[in-house]
Amino acid sequence: MAIVYSDKEAKLSDVVSIQEVDGLLEWLLEHPDATVNLAECQHLHLAALQTLASSRRTITAWPDNESLKGWITPLLSTGDTPQ
Amino acid sequence: MKHVLIVDDASTVRMYHRNLLEAAGYTVDEAVNGIEALEKALEGQFDLYIVDINMPKMDGYEFLQQLRREPMHQAPAIMVSTEAAELDHTKAFYSGANLYMVKPIKPLQMMTYVRLLMGEESA
C-alpha cells in the first residue's frame, strides 16, 4: 500500500497510483481535519494530486524527493502549511 | 511533352501525383518499386522523377543511387517521404535526389517546384 491511513494523518509513500485515488478521496472526506505526510512519496498520480489540492489539507511533510517537491509545492501550499 | 516518372508503392499516392501532374499538362508513368522504376527509367526519357522512400524490393535511395550511375538519365528527382528527420534529407541528397518533400504534399508547393524544374505545359 502506497498510503497508510491513521485517524489523523495519511502517509503517502513510494508511487501513489490512480487506483489509490478512490480510497484517498473517501478518507479525506471522512477525516476533514486530518493532515497529509508526503515525505516518503516518490511520485503521485495527477489525479491524486488534484484530490489533495481540492482537499486543501495541511501538508505536514513535503517529499524528500526534491524534484517532486518542486513541482507540487506551489499547488499544495495554499493552506497554513509549515515549510 | 514533359514526362514524369512517379515511383511509389502506394497506388493512392501515385494517383494523387498523377492527377496533379496531368492537370498541369504533363504526362506520367508509374512504377511500384525501385526495380520497376529503374527499368522504366532506363527504357524511357523522363524529365522528372518523383520518388517515395519506403518501398518493397528496392527503396527510393537505392533506386536513385542506381539511376545516378546512368549518364543519360540525370533528370531532376524529388524525393517524397513522411520522414522529416534531417538524416533522411541527407541520405536523399546523397543518393541523388535534388529536392526533398515531406508528406502530406502541398499541391501548390509541389507544382511550383515542378514548374521550375520542367517548365510549363499547356494543360
Add this chain to the structure above:
Amino acid sequence: MTPLLEQFISETRDLLQGISEQLLEVEKSDDKKTTLDELFRVVHTLKGNTGLFEFPDLTRVLHAGEDVMSEARENPALWDQALTDYLFDAMDFVAQFCDSIEETDGNPVSDSALANTLAANLRAYLESSSQETDAAASEPEDKPATKKAASKTTAKKTTAKKKTAAKKTTTPKATEKKTTEKKTTSTTKKAPAKRKTTRKKAAKRPELATGLQPLDEALFSVDRAARLSAWLQCAGHEEVVFVEYTPLTECFFQGDDPLHSAMSTPGAIWGDLDCPCGETALADLDPYQCVTKLHFISSASIEEVEEHFRYVPDQIKVQDISVSTLLAPLGEEQNDALAEEALTALCQAIEARDHAAVERDIDAALSLMNVDLAVANVLTDMKRLLTHAGIDSAIQQIGLVTLAHYLCYELHAEPFAFTEVAAPEAPEGVSDDAVSGEAEQSADQSSNSDSDDGRENTDDASDEQPLAAAGLEEDDLEAMEHILQVQRRILRMDSDDPWASGRVDAVINVLINCYDNLELADARQQLDVVIESARSGDIESLVEWIEGQLSYVPPDLDVSVADDDDEDVDHDLDDDVDEDGSSEELESEQKSNQENAPASSDTKAATSAPASSVSKPATKPTTTAKEPESKSTPSITASRSVKVDQEKIDRLMNLIGEMIVAKNALPFLAKRAEEQHGLREMAREIKEQYAVVNRIAEEMQDSIMQIRMMPFSFISMRFPRLVRDISRRLEKDVQLIIEGEDTEADKNIIESLAEPLIHIVRNSLDHGIEMPAVREKAGKPAAGTLTIRASQEADRVMIEINDDGKGIDPEVIKAKALEKGLIDEATQQRLTDREAVNLVLLPGFSTAEEVSDLSGRGVGMDAVRSAVEKVNGTMALDSETGKGTRIRISLPMSIAVTRVMIVESDKQLMGIPMDQVLETVRVPRSEIYTVKHVQTTVLRDRIVPLKSLNQLLALPSPQTINEEDEHAVLVARVGNDVIGLIVDDFRGSVDIIQKPMSGVLSGIQAYSGAALIGDGSVLMVLNLKEVL
C-alpha cells in the same frame, strides 16, 4: 466520391488485409524482425495515404500505430499479445472508417473519441514500456486503461536500450542546435546593428518549416513568483524550452499520468501546475477529470521534448526561450513611474551589490507605485530575489542586473552600463514579441557565427543578389532559394561514390532547367561558365556561384552528419556491389568518375573498386548472369495479374453457358440428319465436328471456371484472427490448424461458405472446447485444437472442421429435441447417437444453455445447414462425448455448371441434380408393395419408399409402364433419406447452366431453376427436397 478516394479505399482494404496477416504472423514468427519491418512498411504506407485527405482521426490512429511499429521494429521483444490487440482494434477502426467513407460518399462519420482512445492505447503502451524502464523500481499500476499492457511488464523489462535508439535520428540536429545557441548568446551583445540585417534576411529565408508558435501568453500566465523560481532553477542555462501541456480532460482513462509525463520529460528543470481544484470543494470533486494545465521548462531541445510528447502533439505547445525571458515583466506601462534619479541610484546600488540599499530603494519606489505596473512587477521580483533564502550570490546578481535591464527598458531609459555583466541577454526588444523575437534572433545569430566563411561571399555581394533582384514572383523566389540551397548542399557532398558524377549532372540539369524556365538569360550565361568548369572538375566555383545567387547562406549542417552517413552508405554501396554489381558497370563508373570528377575521385575509389571488380567474377560467377533476371522478374509479375470487374467474368460465364447449350444441339442435328434425311455420312461428320467443338468448349469452360476459382484461403485467412479474438475473450486456449488452403472452388461457393464456417468455428470455441482447467481435469492438453481442413474429392470440395472439445451429448440433444417438439418419444427411443447429434441441424434447435454473445444469436446450426444447401452442399455432424466434434461439409466445386439427370414424366422433361441421384433402376410392378399406405420396394436388401413424381407434382396421369411391366425408378438421396422416385422414363445426363427462376415463377419452390438444353427447349430442374 472522387476516383482518388475510391483508389484510397480499395488500396486501404488491401493494405489492411496485409496488416492483418502480418500481425498474426508476428505472433507466430521466430524471425520477428523481418515481419515487423514489413508490417511497419505497410502501416507506414497506409498512414502516408491518409495524409492526402482530411481525415484527422484516421491519421491520428495510424500515426500512433506507425509509431508503435517503429518502436517495435527497434526492439521486437516489445511485441506481445496486448499490442496485437490494440493494433487489431486500430485496424478495425480504419476498416470501419473506410466503410463510412464509402457509405457517405466521402464524408465519413468519425468517432473521434474512439480514435483518441485507440491512439492513446497504442501510445500509452509505448509510454508505459518506457516508463517502466525509466523507473524500473516503481510498479506502473497507475494505468487503468492499460491493464493488459501492465500485466505484460516482464516482457518489456528488457527494453532499456530502446529509447535511446529511437531518438538517434533527432540527436545530431539537436546537439548541433544547442552548440550554436551557446555561441549565439555569448556574441549577442556585440553587434546589434549586424543582427538587424541578418534578421531582415532571415525574413526572406525560404525555410519551409512552420513558424514558431507564439507562447507568450502561456508563459506570462505563469505566476510571477513561479517564473522567478523557474528562473532560479534555470541558472546556468541560457536557452531553454518552455512547454505548456494541456492534457485532455479524460486522459486518466487513457492511462495517462500527465504529471509523470511532464516530470519525465528529458531535461526537465522546473514545473508548475495550474490546477483549479483548490477552488472545488472536495465533495464536488471528480478526481478522474484532469483539469490541470502543466507549465514546465526543459533544458533539452524542442525536438527531444516533442519526441517525448509525440503521442499528444496537439496537447503541448513548445518554444525555445532565453532564460532571461522568464523575468520579463508584464503589466501596465507607465514610463514615468520611477524618476530617473531613483533608477540610476537603484542600478548603482545593484552594481555595488549593496543589497540593503537596493532593498530600501525598492521599498521606497513600490510605496509610491500602482502595483499593477510592469515596473512594480520588476521591483517586486528584485525584492524576492534579495530575500530568497539560500540563493547563490552570483546568480542573485545576474538576476538583479537582468531585472534592472528590464526596468530601464520599461522606463524607456538608457540602459545602465553595468560592468562585468554576466547578463545572459540584453532585454532589448522586450515587448509583445519578446519571446519569439529573441528566439528568432538567436537562431539567426547562430547561423552567422557558424558560417563565417560562407558569409564572406554573401556579405560582399549582399548589395546585389541576382536572384532576389530578378523580380520573380514571391512563390518562385522562395522555391528557387530553396532549390538552390539544396543543390549547393548536394554539390558540397564530395564523395567518391560511383554515382557522384551523376549526382552533379542532375544538379546541373536542375539549375539549367530552373534558369531557363524563369527566363533569366543573364544569370543563365554566368551559369554556363561555371557549369563548364564544374564539368571539368571545379565544383567549388559552381557552389560559389550558387551562394552568390542566394540571399542567405545557411550554415553547413551536413558536414558532421553527412560524414557519418557517408560511411554508412559506403558500406551499403559495397554490399550492393557484392550483390548485383557487374564488373562492366563498375568499370564504366570508374571511368566516368575519373573523367568527370578527378578532384573528388581519390585514392579510395581508385584502389578499392578495381579490386572488387577483379575478385567478383571469380567468387560469384553466377551473379552477372543472374542479375538481369532478378531485375526484370518482379516487374513482370507485377503486371501479370489483372484486376477484372466481376461483371465481365459473369458475362464470359453466360456466354460459355450459351455456347455449351448451342454445341449440345449438334448431336440432335446429327440424329436428325440420319433419321429424317437419311444422311448417315453427314451425321458422322457432324458428330466428328461436334467432338472438336465439344473439346474446345469444355476447355474453354474449364478456363473460365478457373478464373472464377478462388482458393479456400480467401476465407480461411480470416480464421486465425477470429479464433484468436474469440478464444481470448472466452479465456480459452485454442490452437488453430488450417489445412488445404489452396484448395480451390468457385467464387460463389467460397463466398457462401464464409458465414457458415465462421458460425461453426464460433460454435466450436464457444460450446465445444472447454476451459483450460476443465480440459486438464479431463486429462486433455489445456490448449484445445481446432482443425479446419479443405480438400478436393472428385468434383466436390470437402471441408472438415474438427475440434477436440467436449463433444455433443446425444442424450441431451434427444431430450431437448423432445422438449421442443422436434421429435416424438418413439423417435427418441429409436434414434442412434449419430442421428441424435444431427438433430442440432434441425431448424429451431440451439444447444447453448445460455445465449452467449458469440454463437447464440438465434441462428443455430440449421442456418448453417441451409446456407450450405443453398449452394447444393451437404453437411453432416459426428460427435463423441468428451472427445470432440467433427463437421463435414461437401460442396460442388462450381455452381455454374450442374450435371443433371433428365427424366420424363407426363410427357414433360425435368432435371434432377446428379449429385442427388444414387442410381436408376427398373422395378417390376410386382415388386412394389404397399406398406402402411406407402409404396415401397426392396433394393439390395433395403426397403426404399417410392413416390410417384406425377403425384408429387399433382399431375393427373398415372406413371407409365414399359413393355416388361416395369417402372422407371430414380433412387435419390434427399438429406439423409433415400427414396425412389417413380418417373416415366430416363433420358440421360447433361451439363446445364442453371438459371434461377425469375418473375412469377420465382415463387414456385418445387423447381430450383431452369436451363436451356441442346434442342432449344427449357428444362426445369427439380428441387427434390421441396417436392417431397
